Amino acid sequence: MLKNTLLQAVQAAASEILRFNDLDIKISNKEGVNNLVTEVDHASEKAIIDIIKQNFPEHHILSEECGDLVQDSEYKWIIDPIDGTVNFAHRIPICCISIGVEYQKKMVLGAIYNPFINEFFVAERGKGATLNDKPISVSKKENVVNACMVTGFPYTYLDEPNGPLQVFERFIRRGVPVRRLGSAAIDLAWVACGRFDGFYEHKLQAWDSAAGFLLVEEAGGTVTDLNGRPYSPYQPGIIASNGIIHEELVEWVKGNVPAKS
Ligand code: IPD
Ligand code: CA
Ligand code: CA
Ligand code: CA
Numbered sequence: 001m002l003k004n005t006l007l008q009a010v011q012a013a014a015s016e017i018l019r020f021n022d023l024d025i026k027i028s029n030k031e032g033v034n035n036l037v038t039e040v041d042h043a044s045e046k047a048i049i050d051i052i053k054q055n056f057p058e059h060h061i062l063s064e065e066c067g068d069l070v071q072d073s074e075y076k077w078i079i080d081p082i083d084g085t086v087n088f089a090h091r092i093p094i095c096c097i098s099i100g101v102e103y104q105k106k107m108v109l110g111a112i113y114n115p116f117i118n119e120f121f122v123a124e125r126g127k128g129a130t131l132n133d134k135p136i137s138v139s140k141k142e143n144v145v146n147a148c149m150v151t152g153f154p155y156t157y158l159d160e161p162n163g164p165l166q167v168f169e170r171f172i173r174r175g176v177p178v179r180r181l182g183s184a185a186i187d188l189a190w191v192a193c194g195r196f197d198g199f200y201e202h203k204l205q206a207w208d209s210a211a212g213f214l215l216v217e218e219a220g221g222t223v224t225d226l227n228g229r230p231y232s233p234y235q236p237g238i239i240a241s242n243g244i245i246h247e248e249l250v251e252w253v254k255g256n257v258p259a260k261s
Contacts, residue, residue, distance in 0.1 A: 188212025
């Protein structure tokens with residue numbers, strides 16, 4: 001029932017998003033430069049919340065555009081109605097709906113769907129992760145130097161010591177490919193299915209990573225904060241990897257890069 005509602009909510013949001021395909025989209029700015037929100041983010045969010053409320057009116061909901069709809073419940077839905085809004089506003093088909101469900105403060109279900117390329121990722125705690133119903137697993141890459149990485153940058157907060165730009169430069173100077181897709185949820189989903197070996201980002205919100213971190217864990221990978229400690233989506237930093245390179249990756253992000261051989 002919980003999973004059916006999740007899948008139904010994602011499908012309803014996808015129909016809303018695709019409905020705007022050939023229409024002009026109203027775009028506005030949130031605080032900060034280029035921090036966009038479109039009318040489609042709101043339409044997607046409404047479709048999702050309507051379905052959750054029909055099925056589970058007593059559940060707690062946290063969603064990017066409408067905030068915290070607090071209820072006294074052991075279940076909490078964490079929703080990003082469009083992750084990759086800047087891409088979406090520019091008609092770049094790298095964006096998705098991302099929803100995680102917590103039970104007793106543990107993420108138990110997650111779904112990430114990119115309707116433009118029809119990739120539907122689902123994770124269920126203890127039951128693995130799938131892409132379009134087929135089981136997925138993380139890569140087998142053994143070291144960071146040969147890895148293909150992905151990251152993202154916040155709208156502000158870039159220049160701090162060991163902040164996003166410094167860490168990015170560290171990888172690039174050593175010739176490690178680091179992609180930047182513009183959707184943290186897709187970054188995590190693509191680590192889960194082995195396209196990327198690792199992902200790090202300094203400043204995410206719970207809705208960016210709620211579904212994705214469960215996907216990576218259920219696909220056999222490891223997710224921690226920026227210091228290698230257990231991960232919580234309620235703090236900003238994240239490192240996700242195939243697990244094999246995780247310790248080494250944490251050291252790279254901290255600034256302890258091995259000497260060139
Ligand atoms: C953003 C994306 C991006 C990340 C930003 C997020 P949004 O989410 O996940 O990859 O770098 O920090 O805010 O605003 O497109 O939902
Ligand atoms: Ca997001
Ligand atoms: Ca969003
Ligand atoms: Ca946003």
